[in-house]
Amino acid sequence: xxxxxxxxxxxxxxxxxxxxxxxxxxxxCEIISxxxxxxxxxxxxxxxxxxDLQLNTxxxxxxxxxxxxxxxxxxxxxxxxLSILPGLFSLNxxxxxxxxxxxxxxxxxxxxxxxxxxxxxxxxxxxxxxxEAGIAGLRSALKLLDPDxxxxxxxxxxxxxxxxxxxxxxxxKPYSSFLSKKKxxxxxxxxRIGLARPREELYSRINSRVDEMINHGLEEExxxxxxxxxxxxxxxxxxREFFDxxxxxxxxxxxxxxxxxxxxxxxxxxxTWWGKDKEISWFHPDHGDKIIQHIEGVVSAMKQ
Numbered sequence: 274x275x276x277x278x279x280x281x282x283x284x285x286x287x288x289x290x291x292x293x294x295x296x297x298x299x300x301x302c303e304i305i306s307x308x309x310x311x312x313x314x315x316x317x318x319x320x321x322x323x324x325d326l327q328l329n330t331x332x333x334x335x336x337x338x339x340x341x342x343x344x345x346x347x348x349x350x351x352x353x354x355l356s357i358l359p360g361l362f363s364l365n366x367x368x369x370x371x372x373x374x375x376x377x378x379x380x381x382x383x384x385x386x387x388x389x390x391x392x393x394x395x396x397x398x399x400x401x402x403x404x405e406a407g408i409a410g411l412r413s414a415l416k417l418l419d420p421d422x423x424x425x426x427x428x429x430x431x432x433x434x435x436x437x438x439x440x441x442x443x444x445x446k447p448y449s450s451f452l453s454k455k456k457x458x459x460x461x462x463x464x465r466i467g468l469a470r471p472r473e474e475l476y477s478r479i480n481s482r483v484d485e486m487i488n489h490g491l492e493e494e495x496x497x498x499x500x501x502x503x504x505x506x507x508x509x510x511x512x513r514e515f516f517d518x519x520x521x522x523x524x525x526x527x528x529x530x531x532x533x534x535x536x537x538x539x540x541x542x543x544x545t546w547w548g549k550d551k552e553i554s555w556f557h558p559d560h561g562d563k564i565i566q567h568i569e570g571v572v573s574a575m576k577q
Contacts, residue, residue: 275575276362276461279568281371282307282378282547283468284540286479288558290323292468293371295561297331300568301365305354306335307372307381310509313341315501318486318494319511341498341506344393351380362461375546382465384457391443398442399435400503414438419447432505464571466564467553469544476537483533486511492525510535 279300281293297304306312310320314337322336334357339345354370361368370381379385402410411434416423418441426433437448444451470478495515501507502516511532518528547553556564 276366278463279369280465284543287468302367302369303332305370307377309374312339318491347376347380350377354381388451391439395439395442399438422449465553467555468558479536480533
């Protein structure tokens with residue numbers, strides 16, 4: 274039988290950590306984190322990194338292994354995950370990947386286009402452009418360098434525009450010329466499990482989790498990271514709102530209110546990302562036994 278990768282996904286605040294540890298213990302496998310914000314060692318409180326007890330219960334990969342100053346991408350994640358999977362499979366034929374970063378999950382499951390790595394100095398150049406000319410300046414540059422991608426990209430997402438511009442700048446070719454969207458086959462089976470809750474239940478959990486983060490020092494963590502505010506890693510919910518509070522643009526109370534609102538909006542975008550994926554089997558996090566039964570049923574069918 275082929276090896277299999279269990280993929281546990283779902284929106285922020287849904288309860289992936291506890292379920293992932295339970296599944297890892299049940300199937301005797303290690304956990305690959307696919308939450309791109311938990312990659313950074315300086316961002317523990319605001320990214321809800323698993324506790325030390327949880328990290329010691331089951332071995333986790335790709336948690337707090339980067340600095341906020343390090344460059345990283347979904348293509349690097351794909352390469353590095355694929356490089357460690359054979360070793361994880363050698364333990365008992367399975368591995369578990371859990372997280373909420375859709376692009377990173379898709380990179381491992383389906384592959385992404387082979388886009389060249391870029392010079393961090395080029396990224397800084399376009400971040401500076403954004404700081405000086407705003408998103409309008411980025412849009413104008415992209416329209417000039419890659420009109421095809423300009424017509425398709427989310428023009429309100431400055432991070433995606435910067436990503437396209439740095440590829441254009443580094444390679445001398447339009448970013449769109451690297452996009453083939455061809456799904457790659459893997460030499461292992463993939464079992465996709467999605468966690469979902471009714472909207473009001475999820476939103477209540479998100480609000481409570483933000484309050485918990487505040488109590489555990491999110492504001493102090495954001496203040497320590499203020500010198501790095503222009504880095505891509507820090508353009509994250511929970512940090513940028515406090516940065517505006519430190520600047521006196523909004524009050525502390527307003528910052529907390531916006532963190533809750535923006536976290537809820539992020540959860541909605543995550544669910545939209547996975548909405549059309551028919552290969553995901555969805556469960557309420559309280560139905561752990563049903564999740565295990567489903568996985569065991571799929572594995573049993575593979576053996577036949």
